[in-house]
Amino acid sequence: xxxxxxxxxxxxxxxxxxxxxxxxxxxxxxxxxxxxxxxxxxxxxxxxxxxxxxxxxxxxxxxxxxxxxxxxxxxxxxxxxxxxxxxxxxxxxxxxxxxxxxxxxxxxxxxxxxxxxxxxxxxxxxxxxxxxxxxxxxxxxxxxxxxxxxxxxxxxxxxxxxxxxxxxxxxxxxxxxxxxxxxxx
Numbered sequence: 001x002x003x004x005x006x007x008x009x010x011x012x013x014x015x016x017x018x019x020x021x022x023x024x025x026x027x028x029x030x031x032x033x034x035x036x037x038x039x040x041x042x043x044x045x046x047x048x049x050x051x052x053x054x055x056x057x058x059x060x061x062x063x064x065x066x067x068x069x070x071x072x073x074x075x076x077x078x079x080x081x082x083x084x085x086x087x088x089x090x091x092x093x094x095x096x097x098x099x100x101x102x103x104x105x106x107x108x109x110x111x112x113x114x115x116x117x118x119x120x121x122x123x124x125x126x127x128x129x130x131x132x133x134x135x136x137x138x139x140x141x142x143x144x145x146x147x148x149x150x151x152x153x154x155x156x157x158x159x160x161x162x163x164x165x166x167x168x169x170x171x172x173x174x175x176x177x178x179x180x181x182x183x184x185x
Contacts, residue, residue, distance in 0.1 A: 002105030003129030003170050010183055011104040012042040015052045015089055015111030015121055017073055020059060020066025022112050025140040026152035032072050034138040034178040035110050039073060045183035048102045051081045052089045054117065087120030090128060099130075106131040106172070108181055110138035114159045115149065122163060131172040136160045138178050 017035055022028050042049050051069065054060050060067045062083075075081055080098045082089065089095050099107075107130050109122060118139045125132040139159070141152045149155060164175045176182075 004105035007105035047183040088124035089121040114141040
């Protein structure tokens with residue numbers, strides 16, 4: 001159980017599934033389809049969907065085509081959209097305030113980039129006291145091997161591997177695939 005006894009709710013956190021972030025991402029279409037499935041299931045269960053959108057000059061300026069969430073996904077008017085400028089979606093944003101208002105203590109995390117914003121947010125959530133579940137087949141990254149990184153499928157596999165075995169006192173942590181993610185009340 002999270003360290004928030006008065007926050008029993010779950011939320012799906014969709015991070016940076018934006019045109020300029022996932023355009024060249026590994027298995028882009030399958031990951032976006034999995035995120036869409038998660039969004040539909042969360043909505044059907046009454047679980048909040050919280051969207052995170054990275055803003056950064058010059059690559060992802062607000063209101064640019066690159067900044068926009070991919071057309072396969074569309075936040076509803078009543079779903080929070082949180083702007084961020086750092087890898088950790090909590091850092092210098094209103095995310096904590098949004099989650100507190102929704103009574104959320106448990107997060108399911110999906111999106112991009114596995115080796116940057118996903119990892120940063122996973123750790124940011126965990127150290128802040130959230131139960132933190134990574135949806136193993138609903139995150140992706142670009143190929144950064146020209147800069148010395150492993151190929152994207154290995155980055156994704158490693159992120160899943162180490163988060164599967166992460167732990168902290170008083171929190172539930174791990175991985176779940178799209179099919180197994182449960183948003184039930």
